[in-house]
Amino acid sequence: MFLTYTYIYIYVCVLCGEQKKKKISLISLSYSSFHIPRQSPDTLQALPCFSLPFQSHTVIMSDYKVKDISLAEWGRKAIELAENEMPGLMELRREYGPSQPLKGAKIAGCLHMTVQTAVLIETLKALGAELRWSSCNIFSTQDNAAAAIAKAGVPVFAWKGETDEEYEWCIAQTLKGFSGDGLPNMILDDGGDLTNLVIDHHPELVPKIVGISEETTTGVKNLYKRLSKGNLPIPAINVNDSVTKSKFDNLYGCRESLVDGIKRATDVMIAGKTCCVCGYGDVGKGCAAALRAFGARVVVTEVDPINALQAAMEGYQVALVEDVMADAHIFVTTTGNDDIITSDHFPHMRDDAIVCNIGHFDTEIQVEWLEANAKEHVEIKPQVDRYTMANGRHIILLAKGRLVNLGCASGHPSFVMSNSFTNQVLAQIELWSNRDTGKYPRGDKAGVFFLPKTLDEKVAALHLAHVGAKLTKLTPKQAEYINCPVNGPFKPDHYRY
Numbered sequence: 001m002f003l004t005y006t007y008i009y010i011y012v013c014v015l016c017g018e019q020k021k022k023k024i025s026l027i028s029l030s031y032s033s034f035h036i037p038r039q040s041p042d043t044l045q046a047l048p049c050f051s052l053p054f055q056s057h058t059v060i061m062s063d064y065k066v067k068d069i070s071l072a073e074w075g076r077k078a079i080e081l082a083e084n085e086m087p088g089l090m091e092l093r094r095e096y097g098p099s100q101p102l103k104g105a106k107i108a109g110c111l112h113m114t115v116q117t118a119v120l121i122e123t124l125k126a127l128g129a130e131l132r133w134s135s136c137n138i139f140s141t142q143d144n145a146a147a148a149i150a151k152a153g154v155p156v157f158a159w160k161g162e163t164d165e166e167y168e169w170c171i172a173q174t175l176k177g178f179s180g181d182g183l184p185n186m187i188l189d190d191g192g193d194l195t196n197l198v199i200d201h202h203p204e205l206v207p208k209i210v211g212i213s214e215e216t217t218t219g220v221k222n223l224y225k226r227l228s229k230g231n232l233p234i235p236a237i238n239v240n241d242s243v244t245k246s247k248f249d250n251l252y253g254c255r256e257s258l259v260d261g262i263k264r265a266t267d268v269m270i271a272g273k274t275c276c277v278c279g280y281g282d283v284g285k286g287c288a289a290a291l292r293a294f295g296a297r298v299v300v301t302e303v304d305p306i307n308a309l310q311a312a313m314e315g316y317q318v319a320l321v322e323d324v325m326a327d328a329h330i331f332v333t334t335t336g337n338d339d340i341i342t343s344d345h346f347p348h349m350r351d352d353a354i355v356c357n358i359g360h361f362d363t364e365i366q367v368e369w370l371e372a373n374a375k376e377h378v379e380i381k382p383q384v385d386r387y388t389m390a391n392g393r394h395i396i397l398l399a400k401g402r403l404v405n406l407g408c409a410s411g412h413p414s415f416v417m418s419n420s421f422t423n424q425v426l427a428q429i430e431l432w433s434n435r436d437t438g439k440y441p442r443g444d445k446a447g448v449f450f451l452p453k454t455l456d457e458k459v460a461a462l463h464l465a466h467v468g469a470k471l472t473k474l475t476p477k478q479a480e481y482i483n484c485p486v487n488g489p490f491k492p493d494h495y496r497y
Helices: 069-083 087-099 115-126 143-151 164-173 193-201 203-208 217-228 243-266 282-293 305-313 367-373 414-433 453-467 476-481
Strands: 002-005 008-011 106-110 130-134 186-189 211-214 236-238 274-278 297-301 330-333 353-357 376-381 384-388 394-398
Touching: 069 115, 069 143, 087 115, 087 414, 087 453, 106 193, 115 130, 115 143, 115 414, 130 164, 164 193, 186 193, 186 414, 193 203, 193 217, 211 217, 211 414, 217 236, 236 414, 243 282, 243 353, 243 394, 243 414, 243 453, 274 282, 282 297, 282 305, 282 330, 367 394, 414 453
Parallel strands: 106 130, 106 186, 186 211, 211 236, 274 297, 274 330, 330 353, 353 394
Antiparallel strands: 002 008, 376 384, 384 394
């Protein structure tokens, strides 16, 4: 039978007799979970038919999957507001828009689908790229932003509160549906899930991928791990370790968004509390500084003696989790590692201790142990769960152990994300523009590369005017004295800011 909606035709197959199910891609979704938007036929691109587990129908849906397309107008207003706080990206549109340096690039993107990411997506599109997008975290999507981008014509597969299976399905949708041969030729990743999917499960795509740009610490570790094992056949640019990313997004971004997430989730007073920050890298530094600024007594845990000494010299107590597990009110994991807060710690925590994570994945807190061993589990509200332990005390877990700043709040401010995403755009331009030059070799000679210092300094310069900063210019005599070009780069690559 056929059902006709305004400007869209949906084919519904009724399976007679026994209920049959087919699994397409990575997941089968229920009919009730689909949002069938109204589009004109010239904008409709059909996806494969999907099995519907609870009803005997198969639906061809439009080429996006978001929570609610009616949120698009709200999302567009938020995007316009963010653009005013993202001068780097807006300047790249003005500078590179006429030359279309990304023309022909077909980018599969896997990065938090937020309002700020929407500005990134539309910048890449303005520079000539074709895109398909998913989020890199099941809780980080801002549904209004996803709706706005979908309505603007970019295929987006993301909504807040995905299951793990839906998350995998969404990523898979970014690997098909492009123009021409239908396949991507660039990857923009955050955390490595898309990169791993392509290399490990779709080796037929590897020869087509020109390069990868990776956003975050966890994803960069994944790239270097692959490289050490001889399993990175695609050249990659490490965006995370650009100074204007790691020393700004990781530090200043977390300094503002961590407390935002904790307070929105719990309304807790931070002043006077004892807070345990696990890890003192750039993310940990920002988190510790924020909590101390609110009046908390901050204890830091570390494995690296250099970072531990830095924390001590900043006046933080450096101890073990075991030393403070009975006293701390708030625990924050920032390491990007496994098993930081474990079953050895939960039973000893004070009543209603708050436990949260701001590292990329959900491996830092043993959430599965809590689920299996708690006497009772109550969801206070979305992404705020209260577990009753055998001893009668309670643990409050935020964002189910995933990124608290995106799960319980809206992530980093737009301005600091402009720094990060300007690097992402420049990395995509760098890889795509040099696809035939041999600058970034493939196969056994592939590696992990950095943006040149000149571009790092350019990113910073693009953001100075927005904060009212004026840059002193070297005189030729001064430049000669310090053996530095008048216009930079001003520091050697090994300089630590």
